[in-house]
Amino acid sequence: MSQLPDKERLAAFIRENPDQAGKRELARAFGLKGAQRIELKRMLNELADEGVIERRAKKSFAAPGQLPPVSVLIAGAPDANGDLFATPQDWDRDEPAPRILILPGKGPAPGEGDRLLTRVNPVTGEDHQYLGKVIKRIGAGPRRMLGIFRRAHDGAGRLVPVAKGDQREWVILPRDAGEAENGELVEAEQISDGPQRRRAIGLPKARITERLGAPGAARTFSLIAIHEQGIPDAFPEEVEAAAEAAEPVEGLKGREDLRHLPLVTIDPADARDHDDAVAAMPDPDKANKGGHIVWVAIADVAHYVRPGGALDREAIKRGNSTYFPDRVVPMLPEALSADLCSLVEGEDRPCIALRMVLDETGELKTHDFHRGIMRSPASLTYEQAQAAADGRPDPATEPHLEVLAALFAAYDCASIARERRQPLELDLPERRIRLDEAGAVASVGFRERLEAHKLIEEFMILANVCAAETLEARRRPLLYRVHEVPGEAKLDALREVAEGCGLTLSRGQIPRPALFNRLLRQAAGSDFAELVNLSVLRAQTQAYYGPDNLGHFGLNLRAYAHFTSPIRRYADLVVHRALIAAHGWGNDGQTGEEMEGLKDIAEHISFTERRSMTAERDTNDRYLAAYLAERVGNEFEGRIAGVARFGLFVKLDETGADGLIPIASLGREWFRHDADAQTLTGEDSGRVIGLGQRVLVKLQEAAPVTGGLLLELLEVEGESGPRPRGRNKAPRKKIGGAGIARAKAKRKPRRH
Structure with a gap:
């Protein structure tokens, strides 16, 4: 007869052999018979009572928190490397659920939220605790x-979607409505009672999963966009814990002491973090007069966010911070983004600094990077810096006038080189939505474009160029910011707009920003200035991140990377790590795994950037619709965009x-759409309505929940608009829109 194992050996066997942890299997594994089995049962009960093991169904045991060999998992979304992770469906412990890496198998890959019957095996030394092999998918x-x-x-009730263009309603049965109130904004998920039931109802069914409050209430518009776009807005406990556990850098620890430099931060007045600081001084070198x-x-940021850690996984998942009028969804927890990583005035902060030498024509002569400790003497706003430069200092800028004067002098010098380089010079006002204390829109205006804005922008561009060139010289893989040359189709469309405005865009030339x-x-100062700027913007390709250098067309630069905003962009953090590795500054730099995954990282963060842009735009539209809702029936001037x-x-x-003017409201005739010329032409009257024309409209409807504005056309270029269908009035005078636009443009003097 075999000898009984002691409790320590028994517990170790259960941990290492979860598929043999039933009483029968354990007795067989240790060769126990008769009275020994009774003693085994006693030992198992004692281990369970002591919390060393847990009782499971079917008279089996497991180590605390250990998953059964076959478990039901919920699939997550693929990460930046394309790997698919899952979590247990029934996890009721206090500690975070284990991560399970799903191994590729035959058939289509599982989708986010799918329920998977999976065989799991524990692993050690990885950022996940199990490997999972899908047996079958048991629910989408x-x-x-x-x-x-x-x-x-x-x-019971109905769910009316808030997404633009989604007109289908959903049935909510009483048992699936919970405590949701009539008119409340909710999140719901689709359910089904089978095809027969669904056909009888006539509409798909859904179950309310979360109540989000009154749809028109302050600060709900950004919440709609966050849910709609699937932007992660709550940090997991392990990520918050990692951020809270981070400690300030003490001493230099191999860093350079840069605290003597007058590195000031210049940011918007409502900035929540400060990730860049600047300083300048005349070059004392007589050879560079x-x-x-x-x-x-x-x-x-790389000092705190290490590759593969909890903070890193969450940062790459988010890709970037997302900014709304009422909130920020940050890439990093506040303990880092607003404190330890932020270049707070008067506090020692770790930094990666760049020293650039410019000659008198603004050309970059030399540059070198340093890893150091800095202490900013001042945290200023753009308005403060500009006022000081204009001779109107305040108490905050008075002690730093010499520093600011040196910065503006260096900027004037850099502007000479910028003018020579000829980047794309778009002039588009940036809209600014101001909220009151209750979160409602107080005003809508446009941000003033100051020289202080251009100063910071120019120095950040130069720094990004230096980062790309340094990494190329040291043969380190990096992520480039790529902006490709516009295609012929977009150029042709822009040419149509230009000709419609009486302007010219030369044919047959190689596209360049100039x-x-x-x-x-040509358009500057004319009625068409804004339209032409918008049209030039639309003619551009969308910028993205990639490991291959295809240049930056808009900035007219051969190589460009993002280096200056690692608190809010993961791309910049990748570049920081590459610089750390290239200079041998420590063990927190670029890893081999990160180098191999740059293409996947680039694709993912390009997606998250587009996701944030969509969410920000949709939220602004909703705030504007709410702001204009009280002015339904009012008349507004505008331009066909x-x-x-x-x-x-x-x-x-x-x-x-x-806002939208539906074609059905334009008149009692059919209109022919010309996509190339961007016009609508009446089949009977021949009236032409086209891009860029000045219009007078009446606001018919404003829907804050969707952000939609419905307009009625009153006048085009000062003449009465088409007669709406159903009105028995004499025909209006025909409007030759494109012709009028060209004629007016030709009569106006052009600026060259």
Whole structure:
């Protein structure tokens, strides 16, 4: 008869052999019979009572928190490397659920939210605790949607989606409505009682999963966008814990002491973090007469966010911070983004700093990077810096006038080189939505473009160029910021707009920013200036991140990378790590695994950037619709900014908001859409309505939940608009829109 194992050996066997942890299997494994089995049962009960092991179904045991060999998992979304992780479906312990890496198998890959019957095996030394092999998929992830709940008398109701263009309603049965109130904004997921039941109802069914409050309440518009775009807005406990556990850098520890440099931060007044600081001084080198030394110091986020850690996984998942009028969804927890990583005035902070030497013509002579400790003497706003430069200092800027004077002198010098380089010079006002204390829109205006803005922008561009060139010289893989040359189709569309405005865009030339700048100068000061700027912007390709250097067309630069905002962009953190590895500054630099995964990282963070842009734009649209809702019936001036088969898009002068004039409201005739010329032409009257024309419209409807504005056309270029269908009035005078636009443009003097 075999000898009974002691409790320590028994517990170790259960941990190492979870598939043999039933009483029968354990007795067989240790060769126990008769009375020994009774003693085994006693030992197992004692171990369970002591919390060393846990009782499981079917008379089996497991180490605390250990998953059964076959478990039901919920699949997550693929990460930046394309790997798919899952978590246990039934996890009720206090500690974070284990991560399970799903191994590739035959058939389609599981989707986010899918329920998977999976065989799991524990692993050690990885950033995940198990490997999982899918046995079968036992349920697809439900479709989720946001909407307004409309409750009926019997307790059931309908879900009206808030997404633009989604007209399908969903049935909510009483048992699936929970405590949601009529008119409340909710999140719901699709459910089904089978095809017969669904056909009988006639509409798909859904279950309310979360109540989000009154749809028109302050600060709900950004929440809608966050849910709609799937932006992670709550940090997991392990990520918050990692951020809270981070400690300030003490001493130099191999860093350079840069605290003597007057590195000031210059940011918007509402900035929540400060990740860049600048300083400048005349170059004392007599061989560089009239030259300048410029320092750009950037928060050393890589010191705190190490590759593969919890903070890193969450940062790459988010890709970037997302900014709304009422909130920020940060890439990093506040303990880092607003404190330890932020270049706070008067506090020692780790940084990666760049020293650049410019000659008197603004050309970059030399540059070198340093890893150091800095202490900013001042945290200023753009407005403060500009006022000081204009001779109107305040108590905060008075002690730093010499520093600011040196910065503006260096910027004037750098501007000479910028003018020679001829980057794309778009002039588009940036809309600014101000909220009151209750979160409602107080005003809508446009941000003033100051020289202080341009100063910081120019020094950040130079720093990004230096980062790319340094890494190329040291043969380190990096992520480039890529902006490709516009395609012929977009150039042809822009040419149509230019000709419609009485301007010219030369044919047959190699596209360069200077070509577009000539067009922009032609339009400057005319009624078409904003339209042409918008059209030039639309003609550009969308910038993205990539490991291959394809240049930056808009900035007219051969090599460009993002280095200056690692608190809010993961791309910059990748570049920081590459610089750390290239200079041999420590063990927190670029890893081999990160180098191999750059392509996947680039694709993922390009996606998260587009996701944030969409969420920010949609939120602004909702705030503007809420702001204008009280002015339904009022008349507004604007310009046709888009022409589609279904109607006209108008940008209102006062707020920059975009509204739709449905084609059905334009008149009693059919309109022919010309996508190339961006016009609608009446089949009977021959009236032409086209891009860029000035219009007077009436606001018919403003829907804050969707951000939609519905407009009625009153006048085009000062003449009465088409007669709406159904009105028995004499025909209006025919409007030759494109011809009028060309004629007016030709009569106006052009600026060159």
